[in-house]
Amino acid sequence: MSFLVLVPTKRVPDTDGVIRVTPDELDVDTSHLSFVINPFDAIAVEEALRLRERREDVEVVVVGIGGEAYEDELRTALAMGADRAIRVDAAEPLDPWNVACILSELARRLEPRLVLMGKQAVDDDSAQTGQFLAARLGWPQATFASRIDDSDHGAEVARETDHGIETLSVTWPAVITADLRLNEPRYASLPGILAARGKPIEEMSLEELGIEIEPRVELVGLQQVSSQRTGQQLETVTELLECLRENTELF
Amino acid sequence: MHVLVLAEHDGDRLRAGTTAALGFARRLANGDGDRVTCLVLGDSVATVADDAAAFCPVLLGSHADLAEPLADRWAEVTAGVVRSESVDILLGASSTFSRDILGRAGGLLGGAMASDVTGFLRDGDRLVWQRPMYAGAVTASVVLHGSPLIITVRPTAAEPPERNSSPAAITPINFDVERLPTSTGHLGLDGRPSHRPDVTEARVVVSGGRGLKTTEDFERLVGGLADRFEGATGSSRALVDAGLTPNDLQVGQTGKVVAPELYIAVGISGAVQHLAGMKNSRVIVAINSDPHAPIFEVADYGIVGDLYDIVPEMIQHLDAD
Missing domain, CATH: 3.40.50.620 (HUPs)
Structure with missing residues (x-):
């Protein structure tokens, strides 16, 4: 049996794009935005590919949940080197709970040894899905991974915490979520892009998976945040310290 | 409830x-x-x-x-x-x-x-x-x-x-x-003993970015300035990625979010991801050699210049008080 690594990905606006709220304040205006694989998920794809380079029996399956537009991003993951892709057809956006329900059903069917995914998506910044999934499956979790040393039975994972780097051991099957410093994702090569054209993207419906969406998070409003301040340019350190003396209670 | x-x-x-x-x-x-x-x-x-x-x-x-x-x-x-x-x-x-x-x-x-x-x-x-x-x-x-x-x-x-x-x-x-589940084990925590408060708990945070060239410079300038306020040190992602500062100092979207009384950004250009972690600070000071750095747009006070001149001068003034 191969060592299957399932890599769930999310399609998100490019982080260089300017986020503007629609006039009805219920959505983000995506008309001018380009989309990418969530950067943390791209790191997870890369780590799965490195795992395959270290071990012989690894198969890397990427998953996307969304409409047909998602196939571009899945094709990118295939061009990076993933073996195959699955698109679960669903209307976006889904909240982390419903994503975790879909993923746990996929995990039951595909029986991966490892689910490797980004620690958070940079659109809603929830950072919940990996933990929800691990809980639902009853698998060990290692979140915010910055190093993974795998063995036949499991892995030692270094994780980035608020108080330093913690090292955990987990046994397979496990859920690991990727932090920034786990690796730098490769770019798709030209041969990779050509090869990706021949790789399958399997489509699945929620009905086939037996999933009914039950929303947990209802968005009732969005507000644009301006963080601009009327900054004062100062010439000297003396001026700066005077301003701080007058406007803070620190002196 | x-x-x-x-x-x-x-x-x-x-x-x-x-x-x-x-x-x-x-x-x-x-x-x-x-x-x-x-x-x-x-x-x-x-x-x-x-x-x-x-x-x-x-x-x-x-x-x-x-x-x-x-x-x-x-x-x-x-x-x-x-x-x-x-x-x-x-x-x-x-x-x-x-x-x-x-x-x-x-x-x-x-x-x-x-x-x-x-x-x-x-x-x-x-x-x-x-x-x-x-x-x-x-x-x-x-x-x-x-x-x-x-x-x-x-x-x-x-x-x-x-x-x-x-x-x-x-x-x-x-x-x-x-x-209780037993399939996860704790192998260790590589924490750093520090005489400074945690970046999320301090009234003053001094953060360093790409403008700092070495760990020693970070400690002497960013650390030195923080110590004058009994404050904490923070870091941009760039310095953590470069190995100059430990991960637990990172301020930003994927690091820690802070809102101290005073935030001093030293040599930080101000990527959106960094601003997400500090823009609610009460007073923000930016020191950067690039007058167009986005950090100035969220700052209350800015000085354009070389941090290697400005920060030692600040420390000197604060010591003289």
């Missing part, structure tokens, strides 16, 4: 984020019959329980198998308490600790969860939670469906409550040690 706060602690006392979460809990549970309870887990953590009992009644789960905050074990015990104590809202401070453990508890409890909450409104019977999205570019208002609710709250969103003069009750909880 019963609000349960999961305590994050250092083995001795509650961390500041948890006391802020207790303040937030009290604002939520302010009606007749509403109550706030603090859940303290760990091994030999009686002093932590005493600390928490100054604020509210405490449930204490103390056992060798809970010595390290392993998510699978702690979430299992926490979810058990939520069920047996009829908890309506499970709350924690936004931190890697809560994201890990409360996230997993949320998965055991039905997934009605909001992360990094900065405030709430009452709309009839329902609660509307405010939370940042897109690296803080927008604030979302969300309503959660299901019960219990699981919330992580930004420590900057609430003040710690007053300590009561007489401590509240500390009650041990029952849980079946034999049933």
Whole structure:
């Protein structure tokens, strides 16, 4: 049996794009935005590919949940080197709970040894899905991974915490979520892009998976945040310290 | 309404984020019959329980198998308490600790969860939670469906409550040690002893970015300036990636979020992801050689120039006072 690594990905606006709220304040205006694989998920794809380079029996399956537009991003993951892709057809956006329900059903069917995914998506910044999934499956979790040393039975994972780097051991099957410093994702090569054209993207419906969406998070409003301040340019350190003396209670 | 706060602690006392979460809990549970309870887990953590009992009644789960905050074990015990104590809202401070453990508890409890909450409104019977999205570019208002609710709250969103003069009750909880998951193990924590406060707890934060060339420069200039204010040091992602600063100093969308009285950004250009972590600071100072650096747009005061000249001059002036 191969060592299957399932890599769930999310399609998100490019982080260089300017986020503007629609006039009805219920959505983000995506008309001018380009989309990418969530950067943390791209790191997870890369780590799965490195795992395959270290071990012989690894198969890397990427998953996307969304409409047909998602196939571009899945094709990118295939061009990076993933073996195959699955698109679960669903209307976006889904909240982390419903994503975790879909993923746990996929995990039951595909029986991966490892689910490797980004620690958070940079659109809603929830950072919940990996933990929800691990809980639902009853698998060990290692979140915010910055190093993974795998063995036949499991892995030692270094994780980035608020108080330093913690090292955990987990046994397979496990859920690991990727932090920034786990690796730098490769770019798709030209041969990779050509090869990706021949790789399958399997489509699945929620009905086939037996999933009914039950929303947990209802968005009732969005507000644009301006963080601009009327900054004062100062010439000297003396001026700066005077301003701080007058406007803070620190002196 | 019963609000349960999961305590994050250092083995001795509650961390500041948890006391802020207790303040937030009290604002939520302010009606007749509403109550706030603090859940303290760990091994030999009686002093932590005493600390928490100054604020509210405490449930204490103390056992060798809970010595390290392993998510699978702690979430299992926490979810058990939520069920047996009829908890309506499970709350924690936004931190890697809560994201890990409360996230997993949320998965055991039905997934009605909001992360990094900065405030709430009452709309009839329902609660509307405010939370940042897109690296803080927008604030979302969300309503959660299901019960219990699981919330992580930004420590900057609430003040710690007053300590009561007489401590509240500390009650041990029952849980079946034999049933705790065992497929995760703790191998170590590479923490750095530091004489400085944590970046999330300090009144003054001095942060360094790409303008700093070496670890020694960071310590001498950013550290030196922070010490003049008894403040904390922070870092941009660039310096952590370059190995010049440890990860736990990183301020930003994926690092720590701070809102001190004074934030001094030294040699930081101001990527959106960094601004997400500090733009709510009360007073922001930017020092950068590039007059077009975006950090100046969120700063109250800016000096364009070489940080290697400006920071030593600041330290010199502060020492002369």
